[in-house]
Amino acid sequence: MKKLLKIDPHTHSNGISRCSHVTCEQIIEQKQAAGYDGAVLTNHCQEWYYPPEEHKKYIRSVIEEYRRGKAYAKSRGFRLMLGLEVTLNEPHYADWLLYGVTEKFLRATPCLYQLTQKQLFELCEKHGVLLVQAHPYRQSPCAPEYMHGVEINCSPTDLDKVEQVEAFAKAHGLMITCGTDYHGAFNPYHGGMLVPASVKTATDFAAHLRAAAKTTVFMEEDEKTYLAPRFL
Numbered sequence: 034m035k036k037l038l039k040i041d042p043h044t045h046s047n048g049i050s051r052c053s054h055v056t057c058e059q060i061i062e063q064k065q066a067a068g069y070d071g072a073v074l075t076n077h078c079q080e081w082y083y084p085p086e087e088h089k090k091y092i093r094s095v096i097e098e099y100r101r102g103k104a105y106a107k108s109r110g111f112r113l114m115l116g117l118e119v120t121l122n123e124p125h126y127a128d129w130l131l132y133g134v135t136e137k138f139l140r141a142t143p144c145l146y147q148l149t150q151k152q153l154f155e156l157c158e159k160h161g162v163l164l165v166q167a168h169p170y171r172q173s174p175c176a177p178e179y180m181h182g183v184e185i186n187c188s189p190t191d192l193d194k195v196e197q198v199e200a201f202a203k204a205h206g207l208m209i210t211c212g213t214d215y216h217g218a219f220n221p222y223h224g225g226m227l228v229p230a231s232v233k234t235a236t237d238f239a240a241h242l243r244a245a246a247k248t249t250v251f252m253e254e255d256e257k258t259y260l261a262p263r264f265l
């Protein structure tokens with residue numbers, strides 16, 4: 034059997050995410066030391082960071098941060114992929130992970146945090162991007178028809194919500210992703226997703242998840258595969 038790669042699809046670096054305690058270089062070093070092969074950099078895009086008219090400028094800084102990390106990752110044989118975590122207020126306050134974005138896609142976006150869930154979903158659908166509600170039970174799940182999946186979040190305060198996430202995904206045929214929401218070494222939890230070696234970029238990652246219509250996650254020593262019937 035071919036070796037699957039371990040990735041953490043939910044990480045934050047402190048050049049962009051003010052709540053993070055690690056640089057993108059440290060994320061790469063720490064994740065590599067913990068046995069991961071890759072990560073998706075999902076820095077925050079939220080309204081208290083910048084006014085709407087500065088969205089383009091903000092996106093440029095997100096891309097710059099990613100490129101610096103990407104170069105360092107390349108030198109160490111680690112796969113750093115571009116992502117984003119957008120905080121929306123409609124239909125209610127919630128965080129959204131975007132998988133499958135490109136620099137070109139991000140540069141062309143309107144101010145993302147001003148969109149509704151439906152508008153963001155339609156934009157993502159149009160560009161092959163997957164929209165996943167992060168830690169849906171930290172608040173409550175939004176409309177299942179306007180999302181591709183929900184996340185099992187490995188923060189200490191979210192690990193008791195795994196069964197709720199599984200039940201919601203099952204009820205609506207949605208994907209399940211799993212990430213640690215890495216903000217620094219204070220969360221050493223070993224969780225994430227297993228993907229084939231052909232996944233090298235964020236677009237590969239999204240395309241793989243869509244085509245497989247299933248995801249395989251790991252949480253410490255446990256591995257689980259979830260089907261996403263909506264994508265069959």
Ligand SMILES: [Zn+2]
Pocket residue numbers: 045050052053077216
């Ligand atoms: Zn954060």
Ligand SMILES: [Zn+2]
Pocket residue numbers: 043045075118167214
């Ligand atoms: Zn996050």
